[in-house]
Amino acid sequence: MDLKALRDYWRACCYAAVGMIYLWDNPLLREPLKREHIKRRLLGHWGASPGISFAYVHANRVINKHDLNCIFVVGPGHGAPGYIAPVYFEGTLSEYYPQFSQDEEGLRNLFRAFSFPGGLGSHCTPELPGSIQEGGELGYSLSHAYGAVFDNPDLIAITVVGDGESETGPLATAWHCNKFLNPVRDGAVLPILLLNGYKINNPTILARIEEEELLSLFKGYGYEPKVVEGEEELEVHGVMAESMDWCVERILNIWEDARSSGRVFRTKWPMIILRTPKGWTAPKKVEEHYIEGYWRSHQVPLADVRENEKHLRILEEWLRSYEPERLFDEKGRLREDLRSLAPKGNKRMSANPHANGGLLRVPLRLPPLEQFALDVQEPMKLHYENTRPLGTFLREIIRNNPNNFRVFGPDETHSNRLYDVFEFGKAWMAKILPEDRDEGHLDPYGRTVEMLSEHTVEGLLEGYILTGRHGILNTYEGFAPIISSMVNQFGKWLDISSDVPWRMPLSSLNLLLTSVVWRQDHNGFTHQDPGFINAIVDKWPNVVRVYFPPDANTLLCVAKLCFQSTNRINIIVADKQKHPQYLDLASAQRHVEKGIGIWDFASNHVEEEPDVVIASCGDIPTKEAVYASFLLKEAFPDLKIRFVNVVNLFCLTPQTEHPDGLTDHDFDIYFTKDKPIIFNFHGYPWLIHRLTYRRTNHKNLHVRGYRENRKVGIDATHLTPFLKGRGGITTPLQLAILNQIDRFSIAMDVIDRVPKLQGKGGSFKDKLKNMQIDALRYAYTHGVDKPDL
Ligand SMILES: Cc1ncc(C[n+]2csc(CCOP(=O)(O)OP(=O)(O)O)c2C)c(N)n1
Secondary structure (H helix, E strand, C coil), X not given: CCHHHHHHHHHHHHHHHHHHHHECCCCCCCCCCCHHHECCCCCCCCCCHHHHHHHHHHHHHHHHHHCCEEEEEECCHHHHHHHHHHHHHCCHHHHHCCCCCCCHHHHHHHHHHECCCCCECCCCCCCCCCCCCCCCCCCCHHHHHHHHHCCCCCEEEEEEEECCHHHCHHHHHHHHHHHHCCCCCCCEEEEEEECCCECCCCECCHHHCCHHHHHHHHHHCCEEEEEECCCCHHHHHHHHHHHHHHHHHHHHHHHHHHHHHCCCCCCCEEEEEECCCCCCCCCCEECCEECCCCXXXXXXXXXXXXXXXXXXXXXXXXXXCCCHHHHECCCCCECHHHHCCCCCHHHCHHXXXXXXXXXXXXXXXXXCHHHCCCCCCCCCCCEEXXXXXXXXXXXXXXXXXXXXXXXXXXXXXXXXXXXXXXXXXXXXXXXXXXXXXXXCCEECCCCEEECCCHHHHHHHHHHHHHCCCEEEEEEEHHHHHHHHHHHHHHHHHHHHHCCCCCCCCCECEEXXXXXXHHHCCCCCHHHCCCCHHHHHHCCCCCCEEEECCCCHHHHHHHHHHHHHCECCEXXXXXXXXXXXXXXXXXXXXXXXXXXXXXXXXXXECCCCCCCEXXXXXXXXXXXHHHXXXXXXXXXXXXXXXXXXXXXXXXXHCCCCCCCCCCCHHHHHHHHCCCCCEEEEECCCHHHHHHHHCCCHHHHHEEEECCCCCCCCCCCCHHHHHHCCCCCCCCCHHHHHHHCCCCHHHHHHHHHHHCCCHHHHCHHHHHHHHHHHHHHHHHHHHHCCCCCCC
């Protein structure tokens, strides 16, 4: 093993990383460094870069030696210079971006483009070949890596995990993903903990505990850690090379044992703890300030080199310490013997097709929906759990796509009525006990992955999709905000990726939010939060879709649409409890295609211009709104009601803002230009106002929805005595009434807002109040809703 060559390759990477941060010109230091050679604005993160390149160069060595199929996941993605450098030297960057050619000119262009407007970002962004995560928001490297190797039996995800990153919740839980990794069916993750000791301004916890504690921690997580450290550069290269060999051989042996015997077993997977100084190879100290091996090396260690001649000389000395004249040939290319160290073709981690998953993606084989659809002969006659047929659909998708589709969830797939998927088991490599045979469904080959960390399952799904597969995550609506930021990061990735011509489209990220706010009968206030969608609706219109299917058949059609789409984040909000069924499959299909529709059965005098539009969005508000319409039809047979149901939330948005938005003309056709609209919504009412405020009839739009503020401004004083018990148990109708999305409130709203009812509607409004009081009394007395409601 030629350690010196390995070291030189790495030093060339370090040189290039420093060059990217500082140099505008004179990329090979062929002349003395001058002020004008320095970029005007110094941006980038040096501290993580040497460690990232170090891991990359050593990964290259084992790929060649063992003929491996590897991708490289960078947790501390802010250390992009440390990733870009080896990607450039192995030629991939030049293939995608010819301006970064393998010569002095290309090197200059690269240095200039890094962290520069219109150039390359300062993280491992989607524009970088081989990257599957930007690493901007820390914490997701391990779950992405594990998701990537599921069902990819010969793939190893070599994953640099920051020691600061390790302090985040998502990363801390993701170590447990090894309990789902089946050595027969799945690939392997080789975590390299970059224990460089510091974050932005603090030491890391893992670097300041005793070695025994550190090792015990990772042993406890089910790993066999190898510590790589040393006094001197070459020595560390030697230890790293030996350790990488050991890790890879161990992985290959585990695979071989499991696959030749067909025996699945849980094992201690290898990992590396790379204890090297932060900002390794930078000046040790500048004017009494520690740089190398300290947090000061995190970003740009010498920030004033354009103004400070002394610092400029220190920078020059630093750059020259890598001996660029020895590393590059006269054209400015990396020395040929060094270039030959990189793997070739798709063996290069930056060219591995798994890291451009759309290249490998095959569309799902979807069974026809007729098999699962409910037989709805007449609206409202059949009551059924909306998510159950979806569970059967998912089960058959698994059957048809046994190697590239998975269901993910924290722990609620059963509770969410999707249990049919358990015919194909729940992935589980930890202990299985006799009682688990009693519908535990634990199975090393299971296709559903459940772990009580919303972050981890979200990360696993993202990693699975990023590498060209398909899936869905089901979670309680109230806890979806836990992953709001993570979904946001993934959306950014998709948004940018869709503008990168060589990134092929990925399957969409499908999130089913169920056990919704309105049916937290047994959990109460803590489980009521429809706010996830508020955070997502403002995001990239090319990426985000939000669907509110009102019944089971519509949910099936929405799910099919989502599974066929690419590069999207599809949010489906649907409850799991029994609900009235409205649409047969063909009607549901049309309803989903339009995204909005008028329901004649809930309207009155459909052929005429309406007096009022009752609109709904969301399954429970729809049910209440339909009943409101029925009450009104009976009380006021002459009242002309139009009932509009919205499935695709973005229909409401102007077309200029979202591709699914209705034109203003169409919006007026549905909602009229001047009639009152009573809109019963699943989430916070202001969201509907935000989406529609520019529509012609917005001034007549009156929205009901979930309200946190029930004591102030309540316009139904007769309800005040009942505003109790919010934190505890509620009945469904009680909760609806307290938020005024119930049938009685909606009917009262219509009376209040339709001019011709304001005189004659008084007596019926009073009756409606009585009905509310009776319903609430009944709930507080018997603990359930009246059976006829
Ligand atoms: C979730 C999250 N919180 C905070 C930050 C801001 N931040 C950027 S780098 C960094 C320190 C990272 O430390 P580490 O993972 O050890 O990386 P390294 O020291 O190798 O740069 C922090 C806190 C972030 N990017 N993501």
